[in-house]
Amino acid sequence: MRSKRGLWSTKFGFYLVAIGSACGLGNIWRFPYIVGENGGGAFVLLYAVLALSVGLPLLIGELLLGKYTRRSLMSAASQIKGPSFKALQWLSLVSILLALFILSYYAVISGWVLHFVMQFVVSFIKPQMEQKDFLATLMSNGLLQAGLASVHLVLVFIVVMKGVQEGIEKWIGNMMPLFMILLVYLMAKSLSLPSAENAMRFLLYPDFSKLNSSSLISALGHVFFTLSVGFGAMVTFGSYMHEGEHVPSAGFRVALTDSFISILAGLLVFPMALQVSQSRLTDPTLIFEALPMFFMSNKAGNVFGLVFFLCLYIASLGASIGLLEVVVSNVVDRIPSLGRKKVAIIISGIAFLISTIPSFSSSNLRQVQVAGRGVLENIDIILITWVLPFVALCGSFVITYVLPDKPKQLEFCNPSHFNSTSLYGFWKWSLKYYIPAIIILGFILRFL
Ligand code: TRP
Numbered sequence: 001m002r003s004k005r006g007l008w009s010t011k012f013g014f015y016l017v018a019i020g021s022a023c024g025l026g027n028i029w030r031f032p033y034i035v036g037e038n039g040g041g042a043f044v045l046l047y048a049v050l051a052l053s054v055g056l057p058l059l060i061g062e063l064l065l066g067k068y069t070r071r072s073l074m075s076a077a078s079q080i081k082g083p084s085f086k087a088l089q090w091l092s093l094v095s096i097l098l099a100l101f102i103l104s105y106y107a108v109i110s111g112w113v114l115h116f117v118m119q120f121v122v123s124f125i126k127p128q129m130e131q132k133d134f135l136a137t138l139m140s141n142g143l144l145q146a147g148l149a150s151v152h153l154v155l156v157f158i159v160v161m162k163g164v165q166e167g168i169e170k171w172i173g174n175m176m177p178l179f180m181i182l183l184v185y186l187m188a189k190s191l192s193l194p195s196a197e198n199a200m201r202f203l204l205y206p207d208f209s210k211l212n213s214s215s216l217i218s219a220l221g222h223v224f225f226t227l228s229v230g231f232g233a234m235v236t237f238g239s240y241m242h243e244g245e246h247v248p249s250a251g252f253r254v255a256l257t258d259s260f261i262s263i264l265a266g267l268l269v270f271p272m273a274l275q276v277s278q279s280r281l282t283d284p285t286l287i288f289e290a291l292p293m294f295f296m297s298n299k300a301g302n303v304f305g306l307v308f309f310l311c312l313y314i315a316s317l318g319a320s321i322g323l324l325e326v327v328v329s330n331v332v333d334r335i336p337s338l339g340r341k342k343v344a345i346i347i348s349g350i351a352f353l354i355s356t357i358p359s360f361s362s363s364n365l366r367q368v369q370v371a372g373r374g375v376l377e378n379i380d381i382i383l384i385t386w387v388l389p390f391v392a393l394c395g396s397f398v399i400t401y402v403l404p405d406k407p408k409q410l411e412f413c414n415p416s417h418f419n420s421t422s423l424y425g426f427w428k429w430s431l432k433y434y435i436p437a438i439i440i441l442g443f444i445l446r447f448l
Contacts, residue, residue, distance in 0.1 A: 012093065014245065016173045016251065017236050021322025022258040023176075025109050026226035029287055031262040032269040034222050038280030039210025040202040044266065046211070046219045051259045051296055053143075054438055055223040057430045058392055060251035061399035066238025067247060068407040072326070073232030075333040082401055088402065091394050092232060096330050098387055099231040100347065103323040104149075104354035105379055107156075110316040111359075112138060112150025112288060116383050117313055120306035123296075135288050142360035149355040156320045157348040160328060161341060175318070179311040183261070186308065187268040190294075199270035214385070217442035220392070222386040226257055228319075230392040233326045246409045248427070249419065284377060385446075393439045400432045 035043050069076035073095055077088040119134045138144060138383060190196065224230045238247065273290035274279060276297070280289055289322035295305035331343045357365075370378050399408075410426040 013173075013240055014250065016176065018234070018254045019257050020173075020176055020315075020318035021233060021237075021325075021326035022226065022228050022254055022319075023261050024319025025106060025113075025312075025317070026222070026261040027258065028265045028269075028312055028315065029109060030222065031226065032266055032273070032284060033284055033286040033378055034218060035203070035266060036325045037339065038212070038215045038256040039207065040217060041204050042206040042208045042211050043215055043219060044203060045206045046215065047126060047262075048129060048259060050219050050223045050438070051227065051255060052191070053430065054220065054229040054392075054435050056251060056255040057376065058224070058229045058395055058399070059227050059255055059426050060248050060427065061395065061403070061431060062229060062232070062234035063241070063247045063251055063397065064411050065242045065403055065409060065413065066235035066244075069235075071235075072239060072329045074330045074331045074412075076235060078334075084402055088398065090269045091391065091398065092330075094387070095230060095391055096234040096327055097270055098383065099233065099323050099326045100351060101354060101383055102225075103156075103229070103320060104326070104351045105358050105376070105383070105417040106316065106320055106323065107149040107351060107355045108145055108312065109284075109378070110152040110212075111145055113309055113313045113316055114148050114152060116292060117142070117307040119292075120295075120302050120309060123302045123305075127302075134292055135285060138288075139285070142256065142363035142365070145363075146356050146359035149359055150152040150352050151316065152317075152320065153348045153355070155317060155351050156324050159321050160324045161344050175311070179315055180261075182307060182311050183264050185199060185270060186270075186304070187264055190268045190271040193271045193275050195274035196271040197364070199274050202274075203270055213448065214446045217385055217389060218350070218436075220389045220439060224388045224392050225256055225384045226262060228322065228428060230388050230395060231323070231326055232330065233257060233322055236326050236329045237322075241346050246414050246417050246420075248423065249417060258300075266330075268396045284380070293349075324351070332385050337429070357368050361369055389439050389442060396431045396435045396439075400428070 031047075035047075053089045063078055069079060071079065074089075074092045077092040079147065080088055080302070114132060115138050173280070191200075228234060234251075241250070269287055269290065270281075272294040273286060276293040278292055280286055283289075292305055295308070296300035298304070323346065327347050328340065328344050331347065332338065332340050335343075358376040359377055361368075365375050368375050373381070409424060410427075412427065413421045
């Protein structure tokens, strides 16, 4: 089993893929408007605390499960004997289905990004074009959204087909550094705007009265989503890890980088958003409205706009590759006779079919509203705020009770890593008591 499994070609390969799939639309697109929806600073603080105290321990647990079993989630679960067998099978199935659904809805938003890339290209030819039209054209045209989502899924399919080493590592590895540099540059530019002071206050001053009863579960859901925890993704990535790698340190680096990029995105988006429009801080279209407007009102803005959306597209491609890879690797591990290519085609096809529903959310399905929200937002809330925390809760039980102590201790406690023995006790405690308690509290507050 071990010898047949491809490992990352370098130690760095793991980080590229784990960070590449953690950092995506969750950081740049979703984080800002969720922060907007929950009133700013207090939510950012809550998010940061939960990322390190709830997301990180679960992330480490998933990586450990993968590294220990050298399998993806579903076949790792099939190895476990005993009374929990059936429950584990179901749980892993839910995780994988969740990855499939997220991939579908992620494809729609990635399609939006593609649209902006194209609009900025067109703006070189037709400079008089109004940026307002960029978003309006897109929102009123479901067919366009579905078409763009399918283009995205085909691109993702092509990369995943090439396999772990050539495909994924090369793509993400080349693009991530460029994106980081651009983000820092744009953040600096954004922070020099007159609105920066207000934006900083909004983002960094914690006014706890702005939190509401669903803020806790929203923050938890977003933490899991942005760290890619609860999908079995990190189990798959951990299964390709090299023997000598210290899992907790690896998990820590991934979580830290991801949170850092989210904060960076907040600092970049809010000054621009406050500068150009006050009202839509809570809407999924936030960055698609504020950023192009800002870019187009600046000299050489279309160059920046093009490069920004291109980088964002590549980040979302990285995350989508991770999502498809999780589903494909699980199915291939279970049914090897099907072959990777066939599985990848089938899964991408299913993802496309599902993606047609959110694609029409802002056009033909505009009238379909539940609790004052459209289809796309409701899908987002059901998947990320309800199902995902539930799966993560079950995940904490699996890591605590099903994964044997021996490998956990062996992987965790390493004399060359600072304080790993006492951190091991803390990690086990948090998975057993603290994390379940917080998630259950989140649900109680939400439904009370
Ligand atoms: N974390 C990704 C983002 O923030 C999205 C994501 C969720 C993901 N689950 C995943 C990516 C599983 C890869 C694998 O955009």
